[in-house]
Amino acid sequence: EAQVTQNPRYLITVTGKKLTVTCSQNMNHEYMSWYRQDPGLGLRQIYYSMNVEVTDKGDVPEGYKVSRKEKRNFPLILESPSPNQTSLYFCASSLYPGQDPKVNTGELFFGEGSRLTVL
Amino acid sequence: AQTVTQSQPEMSVQEAETVTLSCTYDTSESDYYLFWYKQPPSRQMILVIRQEAYKQQNATENRFSVNFQKAAKSFSLKISDSQLGDAAMYFCAYRSTGTYKYIFGTGTRLKVLA
Numbered sequence: 001e002a003q004v005t006q007n008p009r010y011l012i013t014v015t016g017k018k019l020t021v022t023c024s025q026n027m028n029h030e031y032m033s034w035y036r037q038d039p040g041l042g043l044r045q046i047y048y049s050m051n052v053e054v055t056d057k058g059d060v061p062e063g064y065k066v067s068r069k070e071k072r073n074f075p076l077i078l079e080s081p082s083p084n085q086t087s088l089y090f091c092a093s094s095l096y097p098g099q100d101p102k103v104n105t106g107e108l109f110f111g112e113g114s115r116l117t118v119l
Numbered sequence: 120a121q122t123v124t125q126s127q128p129e130m131s132v133q134e135a136e137t138v139t140l141s142c143t144y145d146t147s148e149s150d151y152y153l154f155w156y157k158q159p160p161s162r163q164m165i166l167v168i169r170q171e172a173y174k175q176q177n178a179t180e181n182r183f184s185v186n187f188q189k190a191a192k193s194f195s196l197k198i199s200d201s202q203l204g205d206a207a208m209y210f211c212a213y214r215s216t217g218t219y220k221y222i223f224g225t226g227t228r229l230k231v232l233a
Contacts, residue, residue, distance in 0.1 A: 031219060040128075042210060043223040050219055058220070090164065106152055106214050108221060110164035 002027045006091050006111035013081055014119050021076045021114050023091030029109070030096040032074040036060065036087040037113075043090065049074055050096065081118040089114045121146045123213050125224035132201045133232050139186075140196045140227045142211030150216040153187070153194045158208040158226075167209070170194065198229075206231045 004025045013019055025032065033048035035058075045058030049068040063085055065077040074093075078085060092108040122145045132138035144153070155167040170178045170187050178185050182202075186195045198205055211224040 033219075033221070035223075040225055042123075042125075042225040043212075045221065048219055056219075088162065092164075106216075106221075107154070107166055107169060108156075108164075108212075113162040113164075 002109070004091055004093055004109050004111040006089075006114050008114060009112060010115045012117045012119065015082055016080050019078050019081060019116075021078075021089060021091075021116070023074045023076065023111060024072050025074075025091075025093040025109070026072065027093060027109065028071065029093035030071070031106075032068065032091065032093045033058065033108075034064070034066065034074070034076045035090045035092065036085075037090060038087050046076065046089075078116075081116075083118050085116065086118050087116060089116060121148075121213055121215065121220075121222050123211055123222050123224040125211055125227050127227045128225070129228045129230070131230045131232055132198070132205075134201055134203060136201055137197060137199045138201055138229065140198075140209050140211075140229065142194045142196070142224055144192050144194065144211075144213050144222075146192070146213065146215070148215050152214045152216070153185075154212040154214070155183070155185070155194075155196045156210045156212060156223075157205075158210065159204075159206070164210075168196065201231050203231050203233060205229060 007022045034046040035043040044060045047066040049055045091111040124143045151172045153170045157165045157167045168180045182199045184197045208226045213222045
């Protein structure tokens with residue numbers, strides 16, 4: 001089954017304790033990205049990756065790190081979490097957006113979300 | 120910079136009736152894609168419908184259809200014969216063909232009344 005898998009689904013942690021949210025996709029997608037969802041703000045992009053070893057900042061990258069060492073994995077790292085990073089996080093993947101738009105419309109496939117609470 | 124606006128934070132519809140969710144966007148680009156995603160209480164993000172800007176014809180998927188007005192930069196979602204399972208948060212999203220950035224609106228929560 002084609003899917004994007006995130007772990008953990010729920011996490012409560014304390015300020016300053018490093019954590020990693022893993023993301024893995026089995027669709028051989030080149031493009032992967034992370035979003036955070038907050039009430040009244042919709043989804044905002046944190047980081048994205050166009051392929052292995054290629055990452056770039058989205059709209060709200062402060063306080064986050066990512067890496068893309070393998071095509072299927074794109075972990076989100078919070079080195080020193082703070083309460084303002086309490087949010088619902090989504091990982092998503094798609095085919096390479098630069099491909100022929102008549103072939104690839106860039107639909108995002110989302111993971112199930114990770115609810116993170118930082119106390 | 121592109122923006123996506125959903126001006127209706129919440130909407131209600133009677134079961135079996137029709138409802139339209141609005142979305143406007145701002146862009147200077149001519150080639151792009153627009154999407155509607157549904158987020159039920161399970162939190163899963165589900166693609167409802169997509170529209171390619173180069174296509175004149177409005178997209179339809181069963182009970183879901185869009186009214187795409189390129190000149191007006193408007194992309195509304197019509198849900199016909201509303202069902203209880205349609206209750207969810209709906210997000211409008213934009214993607215330019217020239218970038219790797221997706222821009223989402225703030226969402227519209229749809230309630231379906233039995």
